[in-house]
Amino acid sequence: MKSWFDRFKSKGESEQAKLERIKAEILAGDADAPARKTSRRSFLARLGVGATLVGLAGQALAYLRALKPNVLYEEPQKFKVGTPDQFGEGGKFLEERRLFVFKERSTFYAVSAACTHLGCTVKMQKLNQPKKVKTRQREFEEQYEFHCPCHGSKYYGDGTNYAGPAPRPLDYFKLEVSPDDGQIIVDMAQVVDQNFRLTV
Numbered sequence: 410m411k412s413w414f415d416r417f418k419s420k421g422e423s424e425q426a427k428l429e430r431i432k433a434e435i436l437a438g439d440a441d442a443p444a445r446k447t448s449r450r451s452f453l454a455r456l457g458v459g460a461t462l463v464g465l466a467g468q469a470l471a472y473l474r475a476l477k478p479n480v481l482y483e484e485p486q487k488f489k490v491g492t493p494d495q496f497g498e499g500g501k502f503l504e505e506r507r508l509f510v511f512k513e514r515s516t517f518y519a520v521s522a523a524c525t526h527l528g529c530t531v532k533m534q535k536l537n538q539p540k541k542v543k544t545r546q547r548e549f550e551e552q553y554e555f556h557c558p559c560h561g562s563k564y565y566g567d568g569t570n571y572a573g574p575a576p577r578p579l580d581y582f583k584l585e586v587s588p589d590d591g592q593i594i595v596d597m598a599q600v601v602d603q604n605f606r607l608t609v
């Protein structure tokens with residue numbers, strides 16, 4: 410195919426004739442315009458079909474997903490935490506369970522670390538000086554307290570709330586000894602009284 414430059418250089422033509430010829434060629438070239446328009450139209454049509462198919466596929470996937478039930482795998486509420494001799498005197502924090510297990514000589518009790526306001530994990534604070542505390546449950550000298558970092562709720566060492574928005578004391582859970590291997594079993598599905606103690 411001749412380049413524009415070659416065609417412009419054609420011999421035996423006056424300048425005017427050359428210009429006329431090139432103009433005619435340009436106009437003739439525009440004869441392809443309808444074809445170009447058609448191919449643009451078909452491209453847009455294909456794009457439209459593609460978008461519709463993608464939309465339908467999305468809806469089909471959403472439908473199939475809805476057929477599959479949502480299964481929530483929760484950790485068992487009843488679990489073993491070890492034999493009594495594996496506990497030292499005082500509190501042991503089980504982070505993954507958000508639970509404190511306390512040993513006082515031969516007795517055990519388990520206190521929830523979930524704040525009764527909105528469920529943040531409370532922290533156990535060791536007191537510099539033991540403090541005498543009188544609650545509805547009893548009178549005792551506490552060595553530690555529980556403080557919630559979220560909205561400032563505070564609980565005495567026995568779990569009784571005394572400051573901040575917490576509406577009630579921390580939960581205590583039932584403990585028992587496994588007859589199989591002597592391990593302590595915590596049952597977080599069973600809330601018990603603050604005075605509950607497991608004696609081993």
Ligand code: FES
Binds near residue numbers: 528562
């Ligand atoms: S969650 Fe503990 S004070 Fe709000």
